[in-house]
Amino acid sequence: MKAKETKTQEIQSVPSKKGEIHPMENLLRMDRMPHIWCPSCGIGLAVTAFASALEKANIDPNKISIVSGIGCTGRVAGYVKLDSFHTTHGRPIAFGTGIRVANPKIKVVVFSGDGDLIAIGGNHFIHAARRNIDMLVVCVNNFIYAMTGGQVAPTTPLAAYATTSPYGCVEPPFNIPYIADSSGAVYVARWTTLHIRRLINSLAEALQKKGFSVVEVISPCGMYYSRINKLGDGLDMMKFYHDNVEIRHGEDTKNLDIGFQTKIICGKFVDRERPSYMERYNQWLSDVKGGSRDEG
Amino acid sequence: MKADPKGVLTGSHTLTGNHACAEGAFAAGCRFLGLYPIVPSLEISERFLERAPEVGATFIQMEDEVSVLAAVLGASWTGKKSMTVTSGPGLSLMMEHLGLGIMLETPCVIVDIQRAGPALGMPGRPAQGDMMQARWGSHGDYEIIALSPSSPQEMFDYTIKAFNLSERYRIPVALMSDAYVAHLQEKVVIPPAEEIEIEPRRYYKGAKDKYLPFKRDKDFVPRMVNIGDGYKFHVTGLTHDDRGYPVMNEECQEYNVHPLVWKVRNYVDEIIEVQEAETEDAEVIIISYGATSRAALKAMEQARKSGIKVGSLKLVTVWPFPEKRVAELAKKVKAFVVPEMNFGQVVLEVERCSYGNANVIFVPHGENGVENTDDLLSAIKQAVQADKVESVIIEFNKGV
Numbered sequence: 173m174k175a176k177e178t179k180t181q182e183i184q185s186v187p188s189k190k191g192e193i194h195p196m197e198n199l200l201r202m203d204r205m206p207h208i209w210c211p212s213c214g215i216g217l218a219v220t221a222f223a224s225a226l227e228k229a230n231i232d233p234n235k236i237s238i239v240s241g242i243g244c245t246g247r248v249a250g251y252v253k254l255d256s257f258h259t260t261h262g263r264p265i266a267f268g269t270g271i272r273v274a275n276p277k278i279k280v281v282v283f284s285g286d287g288d289l290i291a292i293g294g295n296h297f298i299h300a301a302r303r304n305i306d307m308l309v310v311c312v313n314n315f316i317y318a319m320t321g322g323q324v325a326p327t328t329p330l331a332a333y334a335t336t337s338p339y340g341c342v343e344p345p346f347n348i349p350y351i352a353d354s355s356g357a358v359y360v361a362r363w364t365t366l367h368i369r370r371l372i373n374s375l376a377e378a379l380q381k382k383g384f385s386v387v388e389v390i391s392p393c394g395m396y397y398s399r400i401n402k403l404g405d406g407l408d409m410m411k412f413y414h415d416n417v418e419i420r421h422g423e424d425t426k427n428l429d430i431g432f433q434t435k436i437i438c439g440k441f442v443d444r445e446r447p448s449y450m451e452r453y454n455q456w457l458s459d460v461k462g463g464s465r466d467e468g
Numbered sequence: 469m470k471a472d473p474k475g476v477l478t479g480s481h482t483l484t485g486n487h488a489c490a491e492g493a494f495a496a497g498c499r500f501l502g503l504y505p506i507v508p509s510l511e512i513s514e515r516f517l518e519r520a521p522e523v524g525a526t527f528i529q530m531e532d533e534v535s536v537l538a539a540v541l542g543a544s545w546t547g548k549k550s551m552t553v554t555s556g557p558g559l560s561l562m563m564e565h566l567g568l569g570i571m572l573e574t575p576c577v578i579v580d581i582q583r584a585g586p587a588l589g590m591p592g593r594p595a596q597g598d599m600m601q602a603r604w605g606s607h608g609d610y611e612i613i614a615l616s617p618s619s620p621q622e623m624f625d626y627t628i629k630a631f632n633l634s635e636r637y638r639i640p641v642a643l644m645s646d647a648y649v650a651h652l653q654e655k656v657v658i659p660p661a662e663e664i665e666i667e668p669r670r671y672y673k674g675a676k677d678k679y680l681p682f683k684r685d686k687d688f689v690p691r692m693v694n695i696g697d698g699y700k701f702h703v704t705g706l707t708h709d710d711r712g713y714p715v716m717n718e719e720c721q722e723y724n725v726h727p728l729v730w731k732v733r734n735y736v737d738e739i740i741e742v743q744e745a746e747t748e749d750a751e752v753i754i755i756s757y758g759a760t761s762r763a764a765l766k767a768m769e770q771a772r773k774s775g776i777k778v779g780s781l782k783l784v785t786v787w788p789f790p791e792k793r794v795a796e797l798a799k800k801v802k803a804f805v806v807p808e809m810n811f812g813q814v815v816l817e818v819e820r821c822s823y824g825n826a827n828v829i830f831v832p833h834g835e836n837g838v839e840n841t842d843d844l845l846s847a848i849k850q851a852v853q854a855d856k857v858e859s860v861i862i863e864f865n866k867g868v
């Protein structure tokens with residue numbers, strides 16, 4: 173087996189003229205641009221917000237690892253210049269749990285889609301929340317399975333169309349903040365990709381939080397969700413968010429259901445303290461041993 | 469490299485196979501266990517957890533075996549040698565991440581204490597029904613390394629061997645044991661740490677911004693780095709180039725996946741270990757692995773006493789299969805007798821590698837007790853009486 177030259181090329185940085193460096197060059201893999209996301213997709217906005225939040229929260233980029241599952245959002249890990257893992261469909265939280273428990277000095281961020289985290293990965297989501305694993309989960313919710321071309325997701329609103337709901341979705345969707353809250357997450361917020369400044373603040377806050385934090389990002393999918401439902405393009409979706417989002421910090425998470433083209437309630441809903449998994453683990457360890465592992 | 473004395477319980481002990489496995493893991497340098505409880509593997513986890521604080525190891529009980537192996541892979545990338553232990557139903561759930569482990573070339577050890585299946589089967593009954601699943605169970609093309617211990621001492625020794633192989637080849641390694649060996653209690657000698665050879669992880673040492681996670685070194689294996697060491701690397705389960713970036717074309721599929729196979733196939737002579745006894749003049753050779761090797765060796769002695777020249781080939785490494793050696797021996801013997809606690813799995817490999825040069829008699833084994841030799845002896849007699857080579861596996865028949 174001979175190695176082909178084309179594949180062993182050195183890592184290249186995109187050539188940039190002096191003074192023309194992309195402001196996030198140090199946090200993004202510029203050698204992978206252009207990215208795969210469609211025009212009008214909101215995932216890029218969520219990534220930009222995350223990169224800004226990393227800077228704002230002053231997190232050491234060498235001590236943070238980002239894990240994604242599979243899907244359009246699952247590609248995020250591949251574009252962020254951190255120790256990054258593109259894993260299996262639905263399992264990034266489990267993969268990240270292993271990282272965090274094996275090395276509590278590493279901050280773990282899971283960046284994935286609603287189908288990945290709440291359908292196939294739903295069990296891992298609730299258990300990581302219950303354990304209160306130190307982890308920030310960014311869940312991009314576009315109400316659809318986008319990567320596979322627009323099938324029903326666990327978040328697809330009742331009556332919305334998808335390729336696998338040709339007569340309108342008959343399953344009620346999950347309310348993600350409510351699951352996160354009732355499973356034990358210590359920080360739960362929801363924003364849309366229109367609310368970039370608030371999203372950045374939330375992500376920065378969540379990054380500094382000890383324990384399981386969830387930020388849901390409602391995002392337009394012009395290609396697969398809006399088109400089949402005749403909702404216009406990305407700009408129309410942003411306009412919809414502008415007109416229909418109501419910000420209600422501290423709202424009871426029970427009240428956060430999203431219907432088809434109904435009002436979307438955003439805000440920070442949960443911000444509380446609860447011993448994290450590593451805190452309890454270390455407590456147990458010092459009880460049995462009188463010694464302790466590294467605090468993370 | 470020598471073993472870290474912290475994990476080595478030097479001395480002579482009486483241990484069950486499961487406890488010996490936990491001690492082997494510690495001696496090998498394993499410092500992370502992901503688990504989901506299942507009979508008959510539980511005592512490995514229990515022993516590991518009990519001793520973890522003094523050894524300095526970490527563990528987590530996950531919500532299922534899917535997440536267990538995902539967590540083990542994540543842990544391995546932090547630089548900790550990592551493992552999980554399970555049985556058939558759990559192994560089935562692990563197939564997804566066995567594939568990811570292969571694709572991300574992540575060292576780890578999966579211990580499978582086989583029990584009777586299918587489905588829930590009989591949790592306490594020993595079996596060897598997962599051998600082909602370990603080899604082929606995950607989708608796509610790959611090679612795997614699997615070892616099979618036949619005693620508590622071998623549970624200790626081969627657990628270390630499994631970790632060493634997984635680091636050397638950057639591959640998940642399966643330790644395929646069974647409920648019999650797992651619960652058998654025997655003397656286990658644990659040598660001093662300085663006598664235990666440990667394969668260290670092969671790390672990349674170059675410039676931080678030049679690291680390529682899948683660039684193969686001279687030994688065909690790419691070098692690793694740890695999460696948190698500042699390399700900012702990316703890896704993906706998609707077909708990828710040396711940088712770990714997805715590339716969706718035919719050429720890269722070959723470039724990526726062929727080495728996953730050849731990094732094992734090119735090194736079979738280094739990887740494969742078999743134990744031969746009295747094969748020199750043998751007319752019949754019993755090919756066995758794991759618990760059935762115990763009966764095989766006994767049957768060999770008994771047959772020799774009654775004047776039949778029987779030898780034994782015990783597979784320490786079941787995967788990759790020692791095809792060259794079996795092909796050589798096939799030309800010299802009348803027949804192979806293959807006892808397995810299943811309805812015929814590894815025997816298919818024996819037949820394939822015999823190329824029609826020897827009869828292959830399959831003995832579904834264990835019904836009368838794992839160490840009972842009655843069926844084996846009858847099969848041996850049948851083997852010497854046969855006067856021509858059949859073109860199919862001869863199913864041992866109790867009536868004969």
Ligand SMILES: Cc1ncc(C[n+]2csc(CCOP(=O)(O)OP(=O)(O)O)c2C)c(N)n1
Pocket residue numbers: 242243244245246261284285286287288289312314316317318319320325
């Ligand atoms: C085990 C498995 N089943 C199914 C798939 C196919 N698949 C790929 S992405 C995806 C859905 C992703 O949806 P979501 O998480 O909402 O992400 P999005 O693409 O919308 O960002 C599915 C079903 C897969 N890759 N693996």
